[in-house]
Amino acid sequence: MDIDKDAEASVQRALFEQVRRHTGIAMNERKWTMLKGRLRRRVMALGLPDYRDYLQVLDTNVEEVRDFIDLVTTNETSFFRTPRIWEYLSEAFLPYWHSLETGAPLRVWSAAASSGEEAWSTAMLCEEFRARQPSFRYTIVGTDISDGILATARAGRYQGRSLEGLRLHHPALAQKYLRSDGEWASVNDALRANVTFRQHNLYALPRDFGQFDLVLLRNVLIYFDQDGQQAVLANVRRAMKPDAVLIVGESESLSRMATDFTFEQPLIYRNGRHNEERDHEHA
Ligand SMILES: C[S@@+](CC[C@H](N)C(=O)[O-])C[C@H]1O[C@@H](n2cnc3c(N)ncnc32)[C@H](O)[C@@H]1O
Incomplete structure (x- = not known):
């Protein structure tokens, strides 16, 4: 159980680091559920067993970075906002x-x-x-x-x-x-x-x-x-x-x-x- 938790914490840190590296967006633990949720479908669509494998894809496939950026950014906006x-x-x-x-x-x-x-x-x-x-x-x-x-x-x-x-x-x-x-x-x-x-x-x-x-x-x-x-x-x-x-x-x-x-x-x-x-x- 503890091992799983440690493993999850290390994947979490690595993904936050990727978000920061590619967008400058700073994330902390409170954003983890949201980030996992956003990436889940992509990880499944690529047929990957878990997020650790996705990290490897991100490291080796420049094309994937584009999709990653689309997924991790929040695009809420409207006409004449404020x-x-x-x-x-x-x-x-x-x-x-x-x-x-x-x-x-x-x-x-x-x-x-x-x-x-x-x-x-x-x-x-x-x-x-x-x-x-x-x-x-x-x-x-x-x-x-x-x-x-x-x-x-x-x-x-x-x-x-x-x-x-x-x-x-x-x-x-x-x-x-x-x-x-x-x-x-x-x-x-x-x-x-x-x-x-x-x-x-x-x-x-x-x-x-x-x-x-x-x-x-x-x-x-x-x-x-x-x-x-x-x-x-x-x-x-x-x-x-x-x-x-x-x-x-x-x-x-x-x-x-x-x-x-x-x-x-x-x-x-x-x-x-x-x-x-x-x-x-x-x-
Ligand atoms: C919440 S929207 C704001 C849209 C609009 N400016 C508004 O106020 O309604 C934030 C936008 O910032 C973009 N964004 C995040 N990080 C960025 C970066 N490092 N460089 C350029 N755009 C970025 C996201 O892709 C997203 O579309």
Whole structure:
């Protein structure tokens, strides 16, 4: 019995280590039942007797890592998740950014975009803004570590809860930007023209992304430990223009970390250490 327990503990540690290695996600014993549950079908589908054999497959088969990442990531999302953020974007951020008259398109990064609802929601607000300000242009890049979930994001085709929420809370936007097809609905071509998706691990430097004016990094930092969060924030910052805005998720805050972002309002930060610079100048 004890031997079984020891064996299970060692498999558990090894799997947590694989999760961390491939995604940066920090797991502890409380996640064990969930992780086992997620991997069980895959282990059975491969005809393997147990998780220890699966670890060997992971070590020797690069292709398997892709499926592993799809299985261990949590992809929960929805259109217009956290209403306050979207109000801020349409009423404060977009009008202010447009008033700067940069002459360039607004560049938005939906980092950890999951199945795409966040990127498409942003595109809907940008299209609405463009209807009022025809000179406004924008591009949105959605990225995620999971290739599997990105396939849904690219298809832009939804059904069920995700769609019901959009239709209930934003019926006019749903009507305008989605094409219904039975139980399903797809985003229309106006949105597609400005949104692309690509695979990216937030622990890797965003080398060929260019610089963004706005980054949505929401409901993903919670999966990392503090060192991981700092590393990811430093990476993300490298792809942000000076003064660009960063938006995090409802249960996320940068306040206990040393970063080069300035708090603007709950969930909203600006690239740059404005207060410290100002304090320094006045010292
Ligand atoms: C809960 S979803 C958040 C989706 C959306 N941002 C939102 O707030 O609704 C978290 C996403 O983070 C992605 N993710 C986890 N680790 C990642 C990493 N190291 N790099 C990039 N994406 C990651 C997962 O695949 C998942 O789709």
